[in-house]
Structures are given as structure tokens and as C-alpha cells.
Amino acid sequence: MTSSKTYDAIVVGAGHNGLTAAAYLAHAGLSTLVLERREIVGGCCVTEEIAPGCRVSTTSYIASMLRPEVIRDLRLGEFGLRMVPCDPAIQVAFPDGKVVPWWAERERAVAEFRKYSVKDADTFVRVDDQLKRLARYLQPFFLEPPPEIETGSLQGWADLFRVGKRFRSITNGDLAELILFLTGSLGEFLDHNYESEVIKTLFLANNVYGKHGGPYQPGTAIGLLFHLLSGGAEEVQGFYGHVMGGMGSITQALAAAGQKLGVEIRTSAPVARIDTRHGKVRGVVLEDGTEIRSKLVLSNADPKRTFLKMVDSSELPGEFLHAIRGIKMEGPCAKVNMVLSEEPRFTGTPAQYTPLERTFYTIVPSLEFAEKCYDIAKFGEIPEELWVDCVVCSNADDSLVPKGKHVLTCFVQYVPYHLRQGTWDENRELLGDRVVKKIGEHAPNVPNSILTRQVLTPLDLERTYGLTEGNIFHGDLRLEQLFFMRPVPGWSQYRMPIDGLYLCGAGTHPGGGVTGAPGHNAARQVLRDWKMMRRKGAVA
Ligand SMILES: Cc1cc2nc3c(=O)[nH]c(=O)nc-3n(C[C@H](O)[C@H](O)[C@H](O)COP(=O)(O)OP(=O)(O)OC[C@H]3O[C@@H](n4cnc5c(N)ncnc54)[C@H](O)[C@@H]3O)c2cc1C
Secondary structure (H helix, E strand, O other): OEEEEEEEEEEEOOEHHHHHHHHHHHHOOOOEEEEOOOOOOEOOOOOEEEEOOEEEOOOOOOEOOOOHHHHHHOOHHHHOOOEEEOOOOEEEEOOOOOEEEEOOOHHHHHHHHHOOOHHHHHHHHHHHHHHHHHHHHHHHHHOOOOOOOOOOOHHHHHHHHHHHHHOOOOOHHHHHHHHHHHHOOHHHHHHHHOOOHHHHHHHHHOOOOOOOOOOOOOOOOHHHHHOOOEEOOOOEEOOOEEEOOOOHHHHHHHHHHHHHHOOEEEOOOOEEEEEEEOOEEEEEEEOOOOEEEEEEEEEOOOHHHHHHHHOOHHHOOHHHHHHHHOOOOOOOEEEEEEEEOOOOOOOOOOOOOOOHHHOEEEEOOOHHHHHHHHHHHHOOOOOOOOEEEEEEHHHHOHHHOOOOOEEEEEEEEOOOOOOOOOOHHHHHHHHHHHHHHHHHHHOOOOHHHEEEEEEEOHHHHHHHHOOHHHOOOOOOOOHHHOHHHOOOOOOOOOEOOOEOEEEOOOOOOOOOOOOOHHHHHHHHHHHHHHHHHHHOOOOO
16 A cells, blocks of 8 residues: 655654654654654653553663753753753762762762772862863764765865864864773773772763673773763753653653654554665655655664665665674663662662662672673673662652652663573573662662562563664764764765665764764754755755
């Protein structure tokens, strides 16, 4: 069956980036249809009910880098988006029962660090200033396409000029530091600059998140800069926020904003194929056989899913396909969500803490532990001892559960996508048991208060949320897969090798996380091309 309406643009996938792109396109007057395979919008930025009346951010759980421009342009506040800063921004629960906060306010954080090392507290101030300064060089690139420096073309020269202009006032010292952060390891940086294991571990808890690599792997220091890009409605450097109503409030607000601008959204509408002919996009074909025509298609699915599953390989250059197959995915993390009959009581939490201060705990003892944990997972084993990030969401927002109950969401790394022995279906509960045991060492009342437990292995992230190999960023965030190398070299400006086909998800620059930046940037690129097509009379 062929649908009678032809759209200007179809967006495949209603993740937060797909919804962002769609809203910008509709705002510019393009008739836009979003097709989502799941029954709900949001991709991996959702709030779901895991037991009657108990809702939780099943996948992503902290908003840190959602672009202020996207929040403002699409007026997400008017559509119900409200975030409360995490304070402490980070809080580590150590094996000896100590709970150490990293307060959001710098002076308060420094005072806390002083308890562990006066020297480190002073170093922190110096390094924080330096990192914030360096992060400002990178910040402007976040919301624009990476340069494609092709000196044979006018555009290439313009891109070269754009990059040069950004760095024209950089000093030798800053350049050296920037290269160090881009290529060095987090572990070596911390060992070189700090003496306290406690303070180093606080930095660790804030970095290499969801990354395929231990903290001593080259390229892991970049997270120190990445996390200092500004985020949240107030544009705060290093912002961390709890979203009221869970992360799904972000995508609900994006969907509502888009619909007000004219975006049509269809859920339970899996796209089987992106229809292309002679190097040009024609629309999509749904799994039920429905054909829908459009002048443009933007895929919010990851690059492997898009090009290895939805596009006819004979329409793509061999080199491009080869590069897509080579993208490093293999998600190294999992999620465990629980409904509890009482609030988790983490040992060492001061009695005077407010509920918000009792919300976010990271269980990771040291850099060495994290490196060893990764080493075990890298060879296909599920580590006995895991790194677990715990958020007691109901302490930040009690509307998520009926009175008296609590929801705890736990991000777990490192685990392998490919198991050496057995399958994830056979090992799901083993993973859940290990996570609960680890939490029980720090919050002893948790194991006996679990009413519901949902374990999402890397395989479940793939099956349920459509993330190839369970990679939460649509491709690992490693230097050779960033900037003009993302998704693959030569194709970083959202246009793909088929006329009218674009990528708009986390697999493109600047990468994963709930930022809205790939969706925003892709839409801007589409609109530039649309204008050009109009000028040439190719579209009405
Ligand atoms: C467990 C987990 C924890 C995370 N924690 C955080 C966090 O705390 N903070 C943070 O900032 N980031 C976090 N992230 C990362 C972040 O959520 C993602 O990088 C980001 O949401 C990706 O957004 P996206 O819109 O690009 O893609 P997605 O959210 O993956 O959306 C893609 C959409 O496309 C749909 N789709 C795919 N194929 C088809 C098809 N054939 N037809 C129709 N639809 C299709 C999918 O169903 C999905 O809805 C986490 C991710 C996970 C999985």
C-alpha cells in the first residue's frame, strides 16, 4: 500500500535527536513525519512504568548536556520540561562506608576536597579553571557541523577558515594542553596531578561513562573537557540535572513542541527500508509494507542499523560501507531498575542530608578497580565486582511512585556485549544479582526491599531500544570516532552518500548523550540544502 501524502521530510526514529530535528524542520515550514518502531517516543530518553504506578528513567537518567539553545528555541519549558541541578553533582560511596560528595558549587567542593588533601584542593581550582578555559575552545563546535577540510573545494577552504578563526588566539601552552586532553588517559592525568585516591575516584565517577575502555586507555582524558561543556536551561558549565517526571519529560516536551509546529508522529511504525533509487532517496517502506514518499529522509537510528539494515547496499559506495562496518560499538554497560518498599539507606550518608542530597551515589572504589573491571569485561566475562551508578529517582521527584515506594535506577559498567560463555538471556539474572549484592554492601536495606527488578543487558538495550550492540552512544566516543571522523571520515556533515538522505542521531557529531545537538545540527544542514534545492527549482 502506498500512502497518498508525500512529505518533505521523514524522520526514522523518535529518539530525542529525531524529535529535535523534526521540530526544527517543521518550524522552517517542511511537512515532517516521524516514524518510531516502539509504541512510545523517546528512544533511550524515556520514562516507563516498570510496576503499576511506578515510573523510572529506564535508560538515560541524568541530564547534563542538553543544549540550552534547543531548550530555548523549542520552548521546552512551556511543554513541561523542568530540571533540578544534582547537588552533590557526584557522590561516591567507598568500600569503607565513607560517602564523599562533589558539591555543585565550587567553593563548597573545594572545602570538601581539603579534608582529603590541601594540595589537591588547590590543584583542583587551578585545573578546573584550565579545563573550563579549554572547554570553551570546543564549545562552539558542538552546535555546528565538523569541518570537512577539502582544499579542492570552496566549502573546504571556508571550513578551514572557520576552524582557524576559533583557534586564532590559542597559546602554545593551551594547544599542548588541548592535545594532552584529547589523546591522554584520565588515569595518568589524575596520577600526575593529584595525590588523594579519594579525589581521583571522584573524577573517575564523573568520567569514562559508558565508554569502551578503562581509565588508563589513551583518549579517556577527553571526558574531563566534554563534561564541562555547558548544559541545562541556564547554560551552566558542567551542569548535572534530575529531570522532573524522569528523562521522558524531555522527549515528551520535544514531541509536544514538534506537534505544535506541525510534526506528525506515528509510533509502532517500524521502518523496514529506506527507499532509494539511482542514488536518490524516495521515502520509506514500513515493516507492514506501507510505502510513504518523501523528498528527504533523516535517520535517527544508529549508523550501522541505518546502512546495514535499512539501505540497499548496492546504492552505497563500497568504501563507505566498509567504514560503517568498522565503527566500534560493543556497548560496555547495562541498566538495572528497581521498585523498593523503602528508601535505600547508604551507609555514611549524614543524617541531616535532604532527600535531593540522598539521590545520587556512585559505587566505584578506585581507578585501579575500574581498569581491572574493564579488563575482565573486555575478554567476555561478567565481572564479579561492578561499577554501579545509583539514582534514587523518587527522592528527586516523589511523583514517580505511590507514597511509601521508591524507584532506584542503576547504570552498570563494565560488561561485555559478546559473552565468552552462554548468552545474555541465560545470564541476565546473574548480572542483576551481582548488582544487588554490590549495592547491598553500601545500602544494606536494599536487597530485602526489592518489589520489582528490571535488568537491561547490552542485548536488551539492542532488542528493546534499537541500539546496535547495545552501544548507548550509537558508536563509541573514542578519538578516531569523533568530530570529522564521526560517523565515518568524509561523511561528518550529516549528509550521506545518497541524495536526500541524512543521519541525525548520536552516531553523528558531536555524539551521544542527551544533548539534542546532532538533531539540531542535522536539521540546520538539511535546511541549508533545502534552500539551495529551492533556488535551483528542485522543490516547490
Ligand atoms: C542505559 C543508558 C544510559 C544512559 N545514560 C545517559 C545519561 O544519564 N545521560 C545522558 O546524557 N545520556 C545517557 N545515555 C545516552 C543517551 O541516552 C543516548 O546517547 C541518546 O539518548 C541517543 O539519542 P538519539 O536520539 O540519537 O537516539 P535514540 O535515543 O537511540 O533514538 C533512536 C530511535 O530510533 C528508533 N528506530 C531505530 N530503528 C528504527 C526503525 N527501523 N524504524 C523506526 N524507528 C527506529 C529507535 O526505536 C529509537 O527510538 C544513556 C543511554 C543508555 C542506553
